[in-house]
Amino acid sequence: MAELEQRGDRTPIPAAWEYASAPESREIVKLEERYGLFIGGEFVEPRSGEHYKTLDPSSEGPLAEIPQAGPDDVALAVRAARGAFSDGWSAASPAERAKYLFRIARILQERSREFAVLESLNGGKPIRESRDVDLPLAAAHFFYYAGWADKLEYAFPHRRPQPLGVAGQIIPWNFPLLMLAWKIAPALAAGNTVVLKPAETTPLSALLFCDVLRQAELPPGVVNIVTGDGATGAALVKSEVDKIAFTGSTEVGKAIQRELAGTGKKLTLELGGKAANIIFDDCALDQAVEGIVNGIYFNQGHVCCAGSRLLVQESIYEPLLEKLKRRLTTLRVGDPLDKNTDVGAINSRQQLDKIEELVAAGEEEGAEIYQPPCRLPEKGYWFAPTVFTNVAQSYRIAQEEIFGPVLSVLTFRTPDEAVEKANNTPYGLSAGVWTEKGSRILWMAQRLQAGVIWANTYNRFDPASPFGGYKESGFGREGGLHGLEPYLDFREDSTDVIGG
Ligand code: NAI
Ligand code: MG
DSSP states (O other): OHHHHHOSSOOSOOTTOOOOOOBOOSTTOOOOSBOOEEETTEEEOOTTOOEEEEEETTTTEEEEEEEOOOHHHHHHHHHHHHHHIIIIITTSOHHHHHHHHHHHHHHHHHTHHHHHHHHHHHHOOOHHHIIIIIHHHHHHHHHHHHHHHTOHHHHSTTSOEEEOSEEEEEOOSSSHHHHHHHHHHHHHHTTOEEEEEOOTTOOHHHHHHHHHHHHTTOOTTSEEEOOOSHHHHHHHHHSSOSEEEEESOHHHHHHHHHHHTTSOOEEEEEOOOOOEEEEOTTSOHHHHHHHHHHHHHGGGGOOTTOOOEEEEEGGGHHHHHHHHHHHHTTOOBOOTTBTTOSBOOOSOHHHHHHHHHHHHHHHHHTOEEEOOOOOOOSSSOOOOOEEEESOOTTSHHHHSOOOSSEEEEEEESSHHHHHHHHTOSSOOSEEEEEOSOHHHHHHHHHHOOOSEEEESOOSOOOTTSOBOOSGGGEESOBSTGGGTGGGEEEOOOTTOOSOO
8 A cells, every 4th residue: 555655647557455255156046058038937948949149248257148039039938928818917906916016025035046146147247236236126126016016006096007019028138037026016006017038148147037037926928038030029019018118219210109109008117318427626535436436337338327527626636637547547347347446348249349349439539548457357348447538529429329338528617618528429228426515416407318317326126116218218117106107198187086
């Protein structure tokens, strides 16, 4: 430490700060060599006859063979869901539906270590995050919506809430189990049945979840899981479902919206983001540095609401950047299953290519790049935590979603300028505000065009709190009471004003 303190330039790595490795054992996870599709309560061979290999992105080693479901498989799953809907689930007493949701939540808690290891193995995220964020939040979502299942009449008084039927749900690879929970829990609580498609690179936790459903004795066909790539997703969008819920890229979201236009099928879209994390000169600087790091390096930056544009008030630009760069040198990049790891593997080759392409564009356009010295593993997909300074608003790295551990820093002088720059994006998912003044937080929150605004914190989630975007970040909300609405039809009854 003494050596470190003597340095004039404070950015180099504190070389003596070595951590002994602390790997989580992967023994707890039992993988099949080859999986089936989960349709009607059992694993079945895909009619398509096609499989692909899913990988561990930290080593590029294959983990298992996964079915690539075709249109016939999707149709079969939708029929199973339709059958389960009319054959009991929609008419089941709401308390009965709640019972299954509570069971699922408890089983997820009991098996959380197994799920956390699997999530890190297949997705590349640090075990510390899967263990402390993904798993507790996934269970919390099932608990939360279990509580609403028998209270829908109170949640929506005089609106006679009814389930829609079969919900088709398509989820991404950044929070595989958590996104599954966000989708399945409200759908079932509202009395729907489900066909869910996990992302092609991260199907394993959804397939293990099928085992939880069997353990919970959920009636067959209420939840069906079909694996495969975008073609499978497109087949689900075209199928006989009553609603599509999608989380993923804005590009695919737009295509789905076009496909569903005029069909009467309901749609919610949770798409990309390019959030501003705004630092005022009166904030607690060290706390803000932690919030910036959590905002952009959490889950390798594979976060739709990531604080990827840092807006710093000019008066504190230099001390803040110095603190931030120094903090970056202490981030440990490496083995996702090591409990010391802060930044894990990039989820896929495709995503790494995209990050590298945008970072090269940033350098070409004239931004200044900083990366702390770190040794990246030889195999697997990796990208060092990166900060860009001298960024103009017109640069691609200030406009486009990078979805990686890459921060673009801009500055502002006045609150008005901060608002203008923050809103200068096609997206509108989230924002962060760091200031000591409550009045300024409220002033900013009224003006920022974002679905979620964090104050003096970042990337905090709670099942009771609605989440979703404006503009090209999509529409519809997940979480909270708001999250039930997209899964319900309302037969509003004006004669039924008093008493119900
Ligand atoms: P993507 O939007 O292609 O994939 C998300 C899900 O949609 C996956 O399950 C995929 O199989 C499915 N899908 C793909 N094409 C489809 C289609 N035509 N019809 C129906 N479903 C389809 O996202 P991708 O290619 O994995 O990532 C590209 C970029 O999208 C990322 O770099 C990131 O910027 C953004 N993204 C944003 C996410 C978010 O949480 N908002 C999540 C994932 C990606
Ligand atoms: Mg794609």
